[in-house]
Amino acid sequence: xxxxxxxxxxxxxxxxxxxxxxxxxxxxxxxxxxxxxxxxxxxxxxxxxxxxxxxxxxxxxxxxxxxxxxxxxxxxxxxxxxxxxxxxxxxxxxxxxxxxxxxxxxxxxxxxxxxxxxxxxxxxxxxxxxxxxxxxxxxxxxxxxxxxxxxxxxxxxxxxxxxxxxxxxxxxxxxxxxxxxxxxxxxxxxxxxxxxxxxxxxxxxxxxxxxxxxxxxxxxxxxxxxxxxxxxxxxxxxxxxxxxxxxx
Numbered sequence: 001x002x003x004x005x006x007x008x009x010x011x012x013x014x015x016x017x018x019x020x021x022x023x024x025x026x027x028x029x030x031x032x033x034x035x036x037x038x039x040x041x042x043x044x045x046x047x048x049x050x051x052x053x054x055x056x057x058x059x060x061x062x063x064x065x066x067x068x069x070x071x072x073x074x075x076x077x078x079x080x081x082x083x084x085x086x087x088x089x090x091x092x093x094x095x096x097x098x099x100x101x102x103x104x105x106x107x108x109x110x111x112x113x114x115x116x117x118x119x120x121x122x123x124x125x126x127x128x129x130x131x132x133x134x135x136x137x138x139x140x141x142x143x144x145x146x147x148x149x150x151x152x153x154x155x156x157x158x159x160x161x162x163x164x165x166x167x168x169x170x171x172x173x174x175x176x177x178x179x180x181x182x183x184x185x186x187x188x189x190x191x192x193x194x195x196x197x198x199x200x201x202x203x204x205x206x207x208x209x210x211x212x213x214x215x216x217x218x219x220x221x222x223x224x225x226x227x228x229x230x231x232x233x234x235x236x237x238x239x240x241x242x243x244x245x246x247x248x
Contacts, residue, residue: 002154004068006053009161009216011152013047014061019077019144047152049168051216056168058083061147070154078145087142092125093134100132114139158219162188165212169205186221188213194229 004010016026024036030045050056052065060078068074080086095117097109103117109132113124117134126133155161158181166174176195181188190209196202210223 001069001071002156004052004065004151004154006066007216008052009155009164010050010052010065011047011155011164012050012065013150013152015148017146017148018140019146022146025140044171046171047150049164051165051212054216060145061149064147064149065151068149068151070151073148073150075146075148078147080142080144083143083145084138084140085142087137091136093136095132095134097127097130097132100134158183158188158217161217162213162220165216166190166209168212169209170202173202173205181220183219186219187224188220188222189224189226191226191228194227196225196227197229 013028014026015024015029015032017024024032024038026038027033027036028045028048030039033039033043033045048057050062050065053062055062058078060076060082063082064074064076100109100115100117105115105117107113107115109115109124109127111124111127115122115124115134117136120136123135123137123139124132125135155164159179162179162181163174166177173195176192178191178193179188180191192202196206206225210225213220213223
């Protein structure tokens, strides 16, 4: 059975725990989220895509993937220095409420609230006499963590890798594109067929998808997007012809 190597693209499930309390703080598994009281109805619970060694996950998890097998389930301990870093006292600031409002903070400023100050996320620790103790450290900074990881799939073909990269950026997009690959010329053609016209936000991630494909898949030299709108019967004939060509 194939083992995970640096540069591989994989799908994995995980459950993240704070080691000291064994509290679950994050997971890709819906049932676990519900059992742990962290379920978010707006979240999509499914295996995540990871390019091993590309820093798509924290260092301690990334390193642990090397040598694991498809279907393998294991646990890894992650110290702060390979997780979210040690707490930095210099990132704890005392600010006036007025200054926070001037920086664009809206809503209640109360202990425990997560706010954004000039684009930087922070946690409100203490509010007293118009002054606010604001912590810009990541919430998990300084924490020893434990992850339960399940290797769901190691992508083997170029098409599987491209599909995984698209899924990472937008899972819905994959359902609405057709992918044509020529390994001989090193060109991948991603046909959007009007989807990006109906969903203009897709344009913001097209370059990111192309950059990841070119960085991670050596056989691909060019990523080409094709946007076209055809009569339905002509589109069906085109898809049929392409499908026959792929299977032929």
